[in-house]
Amino acid sequence: MSQYLTRDELSELVGCQPRSLGCMKRWxxxxxxxxxxxxxxxxxxxxxxxxxxxxxxxxxxxARVADEEQEPDFAALET
Structure with a gap:
């Protein structure tokens, strides 16, 4: 399973048609x-x-948890 929502999952969440990218982005x-x-x-x-x-x-x-997972702690390398 992908780490991102599929087109159908996102359209169900938003409540628009799967091809309505503008509607999804606005929501x-x-x-x-x-x-x-x-x-x-x-x-x-x-x-x-x-x-x-x-x-x-x-x-x-x-958002904070997601950011922490993506960025290493470079402060540990400073002397």
Whole structure:
């Protein structure tokens, strides 16, 4: 299973047609969901973020955890 929502999963979440990319992007922006646009123009939403947000985790906590997983701690290398 992919780490990103499929077109059908995202359209079900948003409540629009699977081909309505503009509708999806507007909904994600309006509801402050983080996403990235892939080369095909499709908004990529993290499955982990969706699960946490739908289970009641605060968006700030979810975003902070996602950021911590992606960036190494370079401070440990400083002398």
């Amino acid at each position: 994600l922006e309006r509801n402050k969901w983080p996403f990235e646009i892939n080369i095909a123009g499709f908004p990529q939403v993290s499955r982990q973020y969706r699960d946490a947000r739908m289970n009641g985790a605060s968006p700030r906590t979810v």
